[in-house]
Amino acid sequence: MTPSSLPPNVQVIDPQANAVLTTSYDRGAEEPAWYESSSAVSAKHSPEVVNLALSDSRVPVQPFVVYHDDFLKVLGPNPKLKLIAKNETYPFAHEAGVWIPSTREVFFTSNQFYGDSKHQHRQIVISKIKLPEYSDTADDADDVLYEWENIAPHPPILSGNGGTNYEDGLLLCQQGSGLVPGALVYMNPKPPYTTRTILNNFYGRPFNAPNDVVVLPMDGSLWFTDPDYAQLQTLRRFQRLPNQVYCFQPKTGSVRMVADGLTRPNGIAFSPDCSKCYVTDTEAYDGRGSNLAEAAATIYVLDVVEQISPSGELSFYLANKRVFAFADCGAPDGIKVDLAGNVYSGCGDGVHVWNPCGTLIGKILVPRGIANFCFADPGVIILLNESRIFEMRCAAQGALVR
Template identity: 50%
Template sequence: MGLIQHVDPVLMAVLSVTPTRTASAPAFSETATLESTTSCINLRTTSDDLCEQPFAVFHSDFEQVLGKTPSLRVVAQETSFPFAHEAGIWIPSTRECFFTSNQYYESGSSIKKIQISKIQAPKDAGGEYTWEKINPKPDILTANGGVNYKDGALFCSQGYGEKDSGCLVYMDVHPPYESKVILNHFHGRPFNAPNDVVIHPLDGTIWFTDPDYAFIQSLRPIVRLPNQVYCFNPETGNVRVVTDGIERPNGISFSPDLKTCYISETHASDGLGGKIDDVPGTIYAYDMVRSPASTKPDRPYILVNKHVFAFADAAAPDGIKTDTNGNVYSGCGDGIQVWDSDGILIGKILIPGGSANFCFTDPHVILAFNETRIVEIRLNATGTIVKY
């Protein structure tokens, strides 16, 4: 039977049972496959709770992404807390990936905790991964998204309580994991909850999203700024808003040619585990251009021409990455969805329970964070890993 299933877009256009407005939204599995006369993607699971056919092809272009022998396996598991949720910072020099947990309470504590961990990747395919908790000095209380920055780990910290502001924190990736705050306010006003971050490789600026999830999730008592996306220049200290008008900006990524910026809107997830059907769960695309109004020789990059790139059918799109061919990947409620550069859904990597975020590591390898599991995906595509 193999791990790949092909979805017929013509059959998918009409559900076998017409949905009604009072019914729940169709599950992500309610589409049509060529392998079956039923109208359902094959979600039978194996003994380790993975789909028997996790690679769903919606367009023939996805076959090139997958290659002939894609594979998927669980490489780390911990059921006592949601240890694998966000970030995914690949450090090639040490072959380690740093990531963050979801929020949880340690036994006997009334304070929410987010744990930073790392996982060591084997040099050979099929080898064993090892993961361990790490404790930065000083601690990063509420780390979320992150990116490789100067061969270290740059985390978004959402802040906690009245005095611990949301910030960007740089962490050395070698013990004792010394950390340093590099930005913690917008001209005196505390950020809401920095969520995800990417580096522009041509000028070294740091671009990050700042939704109000810390307030929604009772980490912070008040919101002092709109939900916006920022650009920070660590060389000059300047921080500026690059876009607003997104209810909850979340994931952020650049196209491999650096002409497009993708930002995910996660308003469709309420931040408390629920889903809202009639609001955007959308990836927006912006053109990235040098400011035409600038009078300086080194004109800064700005975002123009916002438009809808894609709408995710299974919860909201969270973390975003691109591959070297310009395809766009996002963590969704059914795993990882993949669109071509025109915003056409070409395939899905189905993971029960979904994946908030993931990262490309070695060529042809993805690590997907599935709350209590880390899933290794091997395929033909290579990720666009931006380093500065």
């Protein structure tokens, strides 16, 4: 596919032009400037002045940025990005993004916000959005918003964050509050949204603030990150463990630390064949709203290694940690992988996509960035943008999506 044959919402960045900039530049991890320009601007312009003309719904005119031809396979012949939900009163769409195919619903958690005058404390709420049945004739108008609603789990999940599919429902990370520790909590996806705690301590030591979780299909073990954001944001006062990655085996009750040496481990995902584990380090996000240009904004990859105990019990551990990629804007937060092995992560200017070799192949530009997202139906990605939710149509299909 040549640039002249690309859809008008796709722009191609010349790698040579990207290597040496001819204009002044000086930015760190913050979001680059958003330039409002005509959609007719050539894609061959310098990459620091990409075409970001915005429509009234704040969707860039050219949101799909191609750095490598591999990204064209992700996009397919007719990629689309549209706004499907919004609420400017509070950041309702921040983390998780768990797709439940049976009900066509995506569950997600808000960012922290202050309640009304009667509730002067920070809170995090859980919501869900219903997706329609897609078809080639579906209405793609930008002003068509889907239904979403807040839900009230019982017992409550305190300061919910990342999540994943688990059993017949979903597993959410509880960051905790006050003296209530962080935990992994199962939630039924149907009213009254009953919950039960799966794990809330490491042999008596409370977790910091579990951030994201994924299930290893081979043995059903739960793998999750545990950074100190609850302490940085004063949700909880004390930190009793280093920032680490853990594996919990529900069948036996065994919990193990499987990776350390990360400043703030955040997102976690497995490759399609589960031979590799990707973990993001969001040190560049200081937990107080600032981006640190000198800090880690890195994705690490580790090998998933099979081990059999003397008693014949099968387990897995991580080995050979090495750098996979570094994000130029913000930090890589939520992370997912498609069936081709491409790695996606929410960053300060949208979603960045790398091929399995760690080469940045493209970006999905979204104003104010993306913390997390999820694959839904084949060719559908739901992007959580704090006060807005976007839907992307493309050719990619998420790995490990049920």
